[in-house]
Amino acid sequence: MKSFRNQSPPGSSPIKYYKHFSSTYQVESASSSNPTIWRLSLKTGEFVRDTISLVELEGPAGTSYTTRLSEDRFIQKTEQLREYYLRGSAGPIFELYDSVNAILTKRHAENRGLTPDEIEVIASIRRRTFAMWEDELRRRAIATPMTEPTEYYKHRSWTYRVEAPSSRSPTVWRLNLKTGEFVLDDTSVLELDGPAGTSYSTCLSEAEFISRTEALRARHLRGTGPIFTLYESIRPIVEADRRLSEEEVELVRSTRQRTFAMWEDELRRRAAGEPPSFTVESDMLG
Numbered sequence: 001m002k003s004f005r006n007q008s009p010p011g012s013s014p015i016k017y018y019k020h021f022s023s024t025y026q027v028e029s030a031s032s033s034n035p036t037i038w039r040l041s042l043k044t045g046e047f048v049r050d051t052i053s054l055v056e057l058e059g060p061a062g063t064s065y066t067t068r069l070s071e072d073r074f075i076q077k078t079e080q081l082r083e084y085y086l087r088g089s090a091g092p093i094f095e096l097y098d099s100v101n102a103i104l105t106k107r108h109a110e111n112r113g114l115t116p117d118e119i120e121v122i123a124s125i126r127r128r129t130f131a132m133w134e135d136e137l138r139r140r141a142i143a144t145p146m147t148e149p150t151e152y153y154k155h156r157s158w159t160y161r162v163e164a165p166s167s168r169s170p171t172v173w174r175l176n177l178k179t180g181e182f183v184l185d186d187t188s189v190l191e192l193d194g195p196a197g198t199s200y201s202t203c204l205s206e207a208e209f210i211s212r213t214e215a216l217r218a219r220h221l222r223g224t225g226p227i228f229t230l231y232e233s234i235r236p237i238v239e240a241d242r243r244l245s246e247e248e249v250e251l252v253r254s255t256r257q258r259t260f261a262m263w264e265d266e267l268r269r270r271a272a273g274e275p276p277s278f279t280v281e282s283d284m285l286g
Contacts (some may be wrong), residue, residue, distance in 0.1 A: 015073035018057045020286075023043040024078045025050070040078055042085045043195055044204035046137060048165060050190065068121060072127075079126035093136075096129050116282070141250045152209035153192045154202045157232040159213045165189050175213055177220045181267060207253075214256035217263070227259050 016027040026047060028036040037057070039050035069077060083101065088094040103118050114122070153160040161182060163171040171236060172192070174185035192201060204212060217240070218231040234255050237248050244252070270276060 016069075017071060018055055019068040019069055019077050020052070020075075021065050024074055024080070025052070025083065026074070027054060034190065039190070040081060040280070042081060043193055044087050045082050048189070051188070052190070055074050074125075075130045076123060076126050077131050082129070089134070093129050093132050096125050096132075100125055150206075151189075151193075152204040152206060154204055154209075154212055155187065155192050156200045157216075159191040159204070159209055159216065160185065160187065160192055161209070162189055162192065165193075165242060171238065175216060177216060177284045180217050180221050180280055210260045211253060211256050214259050217259070220283050221280045222282075227262050227278070230255050230259050230262075 005023050018025040020028070023042060025040070025041045028038075037050045037052055038047040038055065039052070040046075043049050058068075058136045060261045086094075089111045100122050103114070103122060107114055107118070148226070151162040151165045158177065162175045163173070170189050172185045172187055172189065173182040174187065175181075176183045193203070214231075216237070218235070222228065234252050237244065237252055268278060
């Protein structure tokens with residue numbers, strides 16, 4: 001199968017495919033002592049490196065949470081998950097997903113099973129969209145061969161920043177609501193990148209991450225200095241019990257961008273050994 005990742009060379013162990021809980025997995029060099037395991041991210045539609053063990057994927061046969069797949073079943077299940085969890089701007093992939101959904105909606109409305117022709121049409125479309133995803137991801141990999149974007153999340157009450165999310169040892173930073181700093185955290189990327197749409201885990205854009213982080217700092221921290229003066233300047237707007245105007249939304253956004261940058265400068269100075277330029281108090285207990 002075409003892939004933006006390296007293919008196994010001739011004579012090496014074949015690629016293995018699985019469905020495990022809510023994601024599909026692809027395992028390269030499965031018979032080696034150090035296989036490479038890729039998991040479908042239900043937030044981005046991409047395959048990301050995962051630290052799950054092959055032993056866990058090849059758990060007791062027939063369990064409801066792990067299934068060995070053929071290559072075509074892997075493609076079909078992957079596209080079914082992308083169709084269900086992802087939404088995108090107008091484009092050929094999502095237009096084809098709409099075609100599949102129209103067939104499924106018609107079937108449900110008529111309270112019947114799929115016809116053989118409909119089954120084949122859906123399977124054919126999913127093979128096509130899978131190949132289109134692979135072409136897109138290959139282009140992205142060529143455009144940025146040596147870099148990997150940072151990923152951002154809101155998980156429960158905190159924001160998280162994940163560096164090298166596809167590596168075997170990603171670095172996960174969590175916002176500390178007692179100090180305002182980001183601290184190393186042992187939460188796994190798999191937990192952060194769980195089933196899409198859960199109430200406790202949300203993938204964020206960088207702008208959303210900045211806004212959410214600053215909203216949390218402003219809510220839980222108190223201190224003196226320009227950062228806290230700026231927090232107070234937008235507090236009446238943020239706490240207003242009404243729909244905000246476009247001008248107010250932009251003022252809040254730009255102020256949070258500014259305070260986030262001020263925090264980053266402050267934390268860089270502290271990391272270089274300089275003393276804090278301000279102190280904070282938190283309403284978090286413990």
